[in-house]
Amino acid sequence: MECPFTNDFPRADIHELLSPDLLHQLIKGTFKDHLVDWIGEFLSLRHGPVHSQVVMTEIDRRIAAAPPFTGLRRFPEGRGFKQWTGDDSKALMKVYLPAVDGLVPSEIVRTMRAFLEFCYIARRDVHTPESLDQLEEAVERFHDYREVFQEEGVRVEGFSLPRQHSIKHYYDAIWDFGAPNGLCSSITESKHIKAVKEPWRRSNRFQALGQMLTTNQRLDKLAASRVDFINRGMIEQPSKPKQACLPSTDDDGAIDDPRSPGYVKLSSRFKRQHHFNSAALTSHPDRPTFNRLLREFLRNQVNALNPSMFLTELPVFDEPIFIHYSAAATFYAPSDPSGIRGMRREHIRANPSWRGGAPRFDCVYVKPEVCHEDSPHPQFDVARVFMLFSFKFHGQQYECALVHWFKWTDYHPDEDTGMWIVDRGHAGDASRPVLSIIPIQRILRAAHLIPMFGQTNVPPDISATDSLDRFRLFYVNKYVDHHAFEILHSP
Structure with a gap:
């Protein structure tokens, strides 16, 4: 044909x-x-x-x-x-x-x-x-x-x-x-708008082709003249329009940083009323073991840095801590919206009142302390962040996260959906409790979990803000973006 x-x-x-x-x-x-x-x-x-x-x-x-x-x-x-x-x-x-x-x-x-x-x-x-x-x-x-x-x-x-x-x-x-x-085809469509649609709108709609060509020629000449005048110093370089300062919650997506290994950084802001002694958190109803978890974390850190002075007792900690409500994860993801060098940034939230409403505690991929190449599971763990905080201990600055661990339910992804399944309700074991404190350097990026609904109907009172609390089994969503697909896909 x-x-x-x-x-x-x-x-x-x-x-x-x-x-x-x-x-x-x-x-x-x-x-x-x-x-x-x-x-x-x-x-x-x-x-x-x-x-x-x-x-x-x-x-x-x-x-x-x-x-x-x-x-x-x-x-x-x-x-x-x-x-x-x-x-x-x-x-x-x-x-x-x-x-x-x-x-x-x-x-x-x-x-x-x-x-x-x-x-x-x-x-x-x-x-x-x-x-x-x-x-x-x-x-x-x-x-x-x-x-x-x-x-x-x-x-x-x-x-x-x-x-x-x-x-x-x-x-x-x-x-x-x-x-x-x-x-x-949207790429060529965008050029079609500048070259055809806009000149058409400027014409008188009668035998418009010649008018459209003239319009494009004149616009090209004006653009070339502007570049020449700027180079000669006859007119000033037009300044970029000032953009309103957006909150950090909207600063996600492409960045033009050089390609580098992924890293996570806490937000520079923290609430002044959350500058208080950590011992006060021991009676907090949501975190009854925070003080002990923090002291266990410090003992492990001291033992890792100074094996010669191995600590068996939990160290005393009475320094103030600073609560942060978000952290920025930067990583290489060229197939997603990213900068010219392939770098992308996204925010991880641990906020008790997200935008003045319900709490939001995001899930993350966490790099294991010891990588087992022969493990059938992906080379990271899945956890939910309940607190992001920083503090000093013996002159050392620490940036940490209080996380709730999920457990892989099987040694392979689900055969129908191709997604891994994790369990929120496991009771933990001797090697790792359900709750623990980790340095934020172990966080890879945010993870998206979707409840495993099965054949049961969703109760009418469940919403997106509380579904992570109301279900036990979850799919680790590898289709949420291309970077997640790359690290979770099992060929």
Whole structure:
């Protein structure tokens, strides 16, 4: 079939000219327009229109109950909004799989898992033969599992869909042209606005092509003249507009720092009323063992720094401590929104009243004290931060976190969702209690946990702010961003 745009190109192949479009082919196309709608149709066929609406409402409740996470869009009403944008679809992809798990057959869950893994592998900024093999394997699993929609009567006509068909060509396109990373047609659309739409609006809309070309020529000449005048000193360099000082809670995302190993830094601010002696915390109802935990931490630190003066007794501590409500984690994540050197920053909160409302205590990945290469689990632990604080002891400055540990429930990820499961309610063991104090240098970055809902309905009084306290088992969400996927994905 001939294409009018390439008719005069003797060696043009239209299939090679169509580049991967992650946003429109995968996120808005295959995910939103196909899989999400197909699940709705499946529920209607399986349960009937009335009961299927009950199940859809339950899915919305689960989406609304997803705990907050830096940069993650909230869906307080679930997925029931009228106008979908690309950002809506991207955000829903991150929480949709745990929401439908247990409400639809495992084949549908595995279809969604295979598709999400394909999306995240394709989005990598660098590809290797191994990653492309994983990409191809994800495509095969997706094509195998999606047959359930044809068997259940949702897609009786099959899967002759251009946007899904494009998935087959990603493997060859990446070999030919490199990693698509964030490539989508919106990039050229933004240029189209400046070059076509805005000049069109300035024309009189009658035989506008010549007027539009003249407008673009004059704008280019004005821009070139401005650069020349600035270089000659005839006009001043325009100063960048001053931006209002934003609170640190909004300072997340891309940064232009040089590439470096990841690190965590406490916020520079602390509340003056929280400058008090730590002994006063021994009677705090939420932290009855804080004083002892702090002294045990100091004993371990002293013994690690000075093995010759090994302490068996807990040291006496009567210095003031300073409570911080957030910490900034900086790490290398080139496939996520990051600076030109690939660095990204996000904030970890441990705030008893987040934005004047409910408390917010984020979860984190913690680097183990001793790394076991043969461990079947990921090379870090998962914990929830209940306090960030700093203090001095014997002239040494310490920056620490009071954390509640989660425990891995199995030696491999869940077979349906591909996500690891952790348990909040374990009683601890002799090697590590449930609560402990760690230096913030052991924190890798924030983690996103989503309750493992199973087949039970979410109680109506549960919200995103308290779901971490109301459930016991959680998925460690590897789909919350690309960096999390990289460190949690098990090929």
